[in-house]
Amino acid sequence: MSDPRAQIQQLRTLIEAAPALPERSDWLARLAAIEQALPTAGGNPAETERLRQDVEDAEHARDAANLQRMKVAGQLNTLHKSLAAAVPEVPAGKDAQSDALRRIEHLVAHGASAPGAVEAAKAAEMDAPMPGRAVLEAVIAGERKFTKAQLEFTIAEAMVLTGWAKTPLELMQEGEPWLAELILKNQADAT
Structure with a gap:
């Protein structure tokens, strides 16, 4: 019963x-x-299943929105770190946005005067927790592997992109180049 x-x-x-x-x-x-x-749906199995599916769909939408928010935050963080590496002579303050704008103003006024600024900015991009295009292309080419944070982020994004059809373990079994290709293709399709 x-x-x-x-x-x-x-x-x-x-x-x-x-x-x-x-x-x-x-x-x-x-x-x-x-x-x-x-709930009145308790006696109606079809209604219960519809409600269950609605909850699952809402959870997937929430996860996709959280991933998108994490991507934007990661991109912003990478940009701030790259600007800090490129313009170390502008000291950091309490507001990252103001710091970034001051660094951009300094670059416009003085150019990149620090000898290793470009390399430092590139290194910051390659080590960012959210892999950018350069990291994805390097992983596809077999030139490097994801960092632990990049792999975790990539698997989370791949789960969303595949519609939760595969578990994290199944996605890892596909290999890092496959994951990088999936993410890069999605980025290209979004532009």
């Missing part, structure tokens, strides 16, 4: 049949409250 309403009715019958049961009226009141709180 899997119908919750039928189970509640059976329990109510047992409680009513036991007049010596302590707090009998309290138990009956609790059962009535539980029964009233049960």
